[in-house]
Amino acid sequence: MKNDTDASTLIDGQRAALAKLACGVASPGSLAVLCGPPGTGKTRVLACLAAGQIRGGRSCACMRLADWLARADDVDALPDVVVADDAHDVDAPALGQLLAAAGRRRPGAAVVFGGEGRLLTLVSRDRAVERMVTLRATLHPFSAAETSRLLEPLLPRVADGPEFADVARTIHEIAAGIPRAALKLGELAAVVADSRSDGSLSVADVEQIHRRLLLQAA
Incomplete structure (x- = not known):
């Protein structure tokens, strides 16, 4: 198998999700969401997204949302694109906390939340977060x-x-x-x-x- 940031190894559905996410983070301050069942390749797609953003000249990093929250107070350290995996593993207020930090950055950081189905529930619980979502992508089990x-x-x-x-x-x-x-x-x-x-x-x-x-x- 090739490395996890090689988009050429993705299956069609994963490539489609990657393309949507790339469009979703094109503007500073935007928010995109990637959901899918465990094992469908969310982490790989997010890693490919981060690698593509870096190749395109933007600063970007991908890590678990819980790890991003530990850095949220240092706004200047946030990259142009914040890719937060396992976003379903936190409480609903945590989504808003990271988005607030991204918004304080100048220019604002684009954010991607990736996670399992519970992530959509967390997003829906915070109307402010829900209104910020510019794009949703979903991964399904393979054919x-x-x-x-x-x-x-x-x-x-x-x-x-x-x-x-x-x-x-x-x-x-x-x-x-x-x-x-x-x-x-x-x-x-x-x-x-x-x-x-x-x-x-x-x-x-x-x-x-x-x-x-x-x-x-x-």
Whole structure:
């Protein structure tokens, strides 16, 4: 896998979210929100956004919202674009606290909040914050085709064979379309395939890996 700030490795839905967020933070003082279930790639998209802003000549940093709050009193230290991940892990007033700090900066800092579904609830609880939102982007679980594309570089020898479609479909179904879970299964499946001289992998192998993971988690 390539590094986490390489946007070329993103799947279509992630690229669309990245493009929307880039538009959403184009103006100083703007606010964009990225939501999605755990494991759908929010942190990767935010990292790609931050890297793109830096390449474009703007100062930008990405960290957890709780870590940003520890720095909120030092307004001059805030970058042009503040990317705050795990924004669902705080209380509603914390969103306004960071936005107030961003607004005191001159020019005002653009802010991106990223988090799980609870983030939308937190935003809706503060009407002032809700009115500031200029753009919302959402990440969804992957389609079967997207999961297949995600797995191809992990399982290159399998991808060239007739079993790949069934293997990819099985991983997709077990992972329920969540890329983080699909990657974990795919990485373990790659170990099995690489241990064999012919690089083979079957649906039964994937199901056995899944059963072992369930036993480990029990």
